[in-house]
Amino acid sequence: MVAGEASGDLLAGLVLGGMRQRWPDARVQGIGGPRMAEHGFEAWWPHEKLAVRGYVEVLRHYREIAGIRRQLAQRLLDERPDLFIGVDAPDFNLGLEEQLRAGGIRTIQFVCPSIWAWRGKRVHRIRRSADHVLCLFPFEPELLAQHDIPATYVGHPLADTIPLEVPRQASRLSLGVAPDGVVVALLPGSRRSEIEYNGPKILAAAAELHRRRPQLQFLLPVVPGLRAMVEPLLSRHAAGVPIRLLDGRSHEVLAACDTVLIASGTATLEAALFKKPMVITYSMHWLSAAIMRRMGYLPWVGLPNILCREFVVPELLQEAATPQSLADATLAWLDDPQRCEALTGRFTELHHLLRRNTAQAATDAIAKVLEA
Template sequence: MPAGLTVALVAGEASGDQLGAGLVRELRRQVPGVRCVGIAGPAMQAAGCEPWWEADELAVMGLFEIVRDLPRLLRLRRALIARLLAARPAVFIGIDAPDFNLGVEKTLRAAGITTVHYVSPSVWAWREGRIRTIRKAVDRMLCVLPFEEAFYARHGVDARFVGHPLADELAPGGDAAAARRELALPPEGPVLAILPGSRRGEIERMGAPYAETIAWLAARLPTLACVLPVARPALLAPLQAALSAAGVDASRCRLVEGQARSALVAADAALVTSGTASLESALLGCPLVVAYRASALSLALVRGLRLIRIRHFALPNLLTPTPVVPEFLQAEVTAARLGPALERLLTDPAARATQQEEFGKLHALLRCDASRRAAEAVAALLPGYRAPNEP
């Protein structure tokens, strides 16, 4: 293999940074001497990726919300493309962040640079027309959900299911008693974890109904304790304000910075804003209810353009033969709807067991040593690379 190969990567947000860190570690193990560069967060940097920009530059989401940061993102993308075209890496890997990365990948591929996208956009769920862009933009798609490989094959895109890194990292059966001690929660009695999301817009839309749901449950379950992991310190104040407005006793609900996984291990059930956190809850074996409210403009665009193609939006329900996780969307996100669904999980062991049985099957399906398999799929595209068992 030629010496001094460079692989460029771009990750957006904390989840992409974690995926990229596992990939970088495996690439450096499988391809000694490879140099990894790009847009990287702290986890990727710790794994050995040289940062050209920080990953939190891309922490933007939503059809409407992205408009606010569009000029800055376009300047960043132009600067990144110029630097990549000058450096000409052996492979470029866009990790998630499709609205940013697919445009980069399309330009680079047209210039003769091999491109990989890690974590498929949900084209099978909504905006399926993006498949035409993907076909032009990527040489290989790395999929973390098992049904995606066949979907791409039908559309003429080279795709590999590598498994989901979270399933390699997480497992059910954690020590709930130890997690409760860590979080200063009562050793006995029901515990509810609330994961409201990591973006300010999500907190603004979900904070009030979640706080009202806590109040609804507290009136019916006198010994209920709640733990609310806060993704970033900046989100603490709006959540405290929502809890206060709903009349939630501060002693009943612990707000902690980070520690979401410990909260899920400690809890009997969870209320989770739709996203990767719902899959984390399932893989940790924590029964859950999933909710989501989009901004009014985002919802109007989605409905007006008929962009959604699926009946369920919670990740666990998309991956199990029988949907078992209650879902609540938009106007359904109220204490009157969320409260009874959570009360059932908190008080009925059979209801919890039904979810947990499906979650065990899901864990087995997704646990495939994803970082190793992803690195193998990338390394196979490097010039002159031979797998260890090849002659």
């Protein structure tokens, strides 16, 4: 298995739980993180090595990432595992899967690349690379079937993990947050490159929010190992602002908060499943952003908006993500309870749609590939 970042590690860890029940003695190895390690996964490289987003940012690390893929491909072709599962990270995994499949190793891509949103021509590489695709969203298998790619809708494992009823008070008690306090969660991303570009803007927005409403409280869950990167940004862009840094605990933070200022990515789906109003933002190198804009098919970038097919939450990207605009959009949620209540209804419907016992469904599909 290869999972290339924190979100992939989370997804893979949830599915590994189901796999362990069916195949308790299976040897599972490759690239992954702590959630996978909890299920006996042996990491040859840590998943942080692949946690880079954006064309310019990837170029900086290209030589190291390409070297890892060459070494991994050769090792797998030599050892010939029963199955390879690439978890998300399509730019890394699809090329690897294509090599392995050509060498006679069965391959599964877990998480369909978002060909419905951008870079639709990747569908041809998916057909060459994957024996089967495990899809998180219900519309994807039909789309892949049009290109003769076997696929199964397995739901989203986060929808199984996150409770339908949000444990708001219990999470506040666990975090030491006052029951009646107004809390803004800050989630700048799980990758170093995301924190580099999103962190300053989100922290500056928190400073602006604090200036306007000093009673607000801020919680910022930090991915393990990245605290040393976040702390200098905090002193530089939000000195004096009551921001609590927490090691992990993002789900408790999302359950406890009133609204979220969040970088686009899987975390936005987590926030939606916790039924939270949010402001989605994202920044990257200007050239990467220009390339991605030209390749995009949809008017949305955030998963909640893509899945709801409309702007149910605001998106402020690149130059539009100023401290003032981010603060304005955040306060707009706090000042409109009826709008928040309507959003809770939409997100509850979405939660039911995505809840499919993913670990069981994925394991059943994996078993069929192994038996073929």
